[in-house]
Amino acid sequence: MSSKKQPLKSGEKILFIIFGVFFALAMIGYVVLETIRLRSDEPMYTQTTFFDFSEEGLKGSELYRKANCNACHRALRAGTSMGLSLDGLGSKYTAERIEQFLREPEKYYHGPTIDHGFPPKEAAYVSQMPAEDLRLIAIFISELKADPGSSVAKTPPPGRSEFIDTMVGTFVPQEWKEKYKDIREKQQEQPGQESVDE
Numbered sequence: 001m002s003s004k005k006q007p008l009k010s011g012e013k014i015l016f017i018i019f020g021v022f023f024a025l026a027m028i029g030y031v032v033l034e035t036i037r038l039r040s041d042e043p044m045y046t047q048t049t050f051f052d053f054s055e056e057g058l059k060g061s062e063l064y065r066k067a068n069c070n071a072c073h074r075a076l077r078a079g080t081s082m083g084l085s086l087d088g089l090g091s092k093y094t095a096e097r098i099e100q101f102l103r104e105p106e107k108y109y110h111g112p113t114i115d116h117g118f119p120p121k122e123a124a125y126v127s128q129m130p131a132e133d134l135r136l137i138a139i140f141i142s143e144l145k146a147d148p149g150s151s152v153a154k155t156p157p158p159g160r161s162e163f164i165d166t167m168v169g170t171f172v173p174q175e176w177k178e179k180y181k182d183i184r185e186k187q188q189e190q191p192g193q194e195s196v197d198e
């Protein structure tokens with residue numbers, strides 16, 4: 001009976017060395033990145049989303065959390081990625097418009113909805129919530145702002161972009177151009193909030 005440990009085989013040694021090298025490189029990379037980030041005066045990542053909540057908005061965020069909206073939505077970078085993200089929605093719609101949607105989604109959408117609407121749709125409960133709750137939730141959502149053109153923004157970057165012009169020119173069918181309005185033209189008329197057309 002020998003309790004002597006078996007020596008490592010050379011293949012095992014090579015695997016350990018490869019793992020060790022990767023681990024060391026990751027650690028060095030992390031330390032270097034953090035050192036640069038902490039010493040730099042400018043933020044390394046540009047901030048494109050803004051959450052500056054009013055008192056009512058904060059109350060709304062609590063109601064939003066309790067109402068389980070995150071089962072289908074993303075907000076404040078939390079929630080599910082399977083449904084619609086609400087981050088940045090406040091840079092596109094006013095609180096009144098969002099509230100109108102929450103109360104009467106089908107009327108508002110001018111077309112069939114998937115989850116919001118009348119029972120048995122899965123989010124039918126939303127329009128049945130107390131009016132005051134919906135008002136506060138709408139204020140919360142209207143305070144989820146994002147810079148136009150950022151990844152969560154519902155609005156394109158301000159001004160003309162040659163890239164977008166080329167994409168629209170190449171890929172958008174002629175009938176869409178007749179049927180839909182280019183929202184960038186609207187934006188130039190009235191910067192900031194999108195106009196409420198009813």
Ligand code: HEC
Nearest residue numbers: 067068069071072083084098113114115116122123126137
């Ligand atoms: C069962 C899934 C589900 C739940 C739960 C849900 N939603 Fe939605 N939500 C959707 C879907 C899907 C849409 C797109 C409209 C539609 O087809 O119903 C939507 C659209 C929206 C929109 C409009 C977004 C836009 O860009 O026009 C808002 C605002 C919204 N939801 C807020 C809420 C809030 C607030 C709650 C919780 C009180 C909630 N949702 C709960 C699925 C859900």
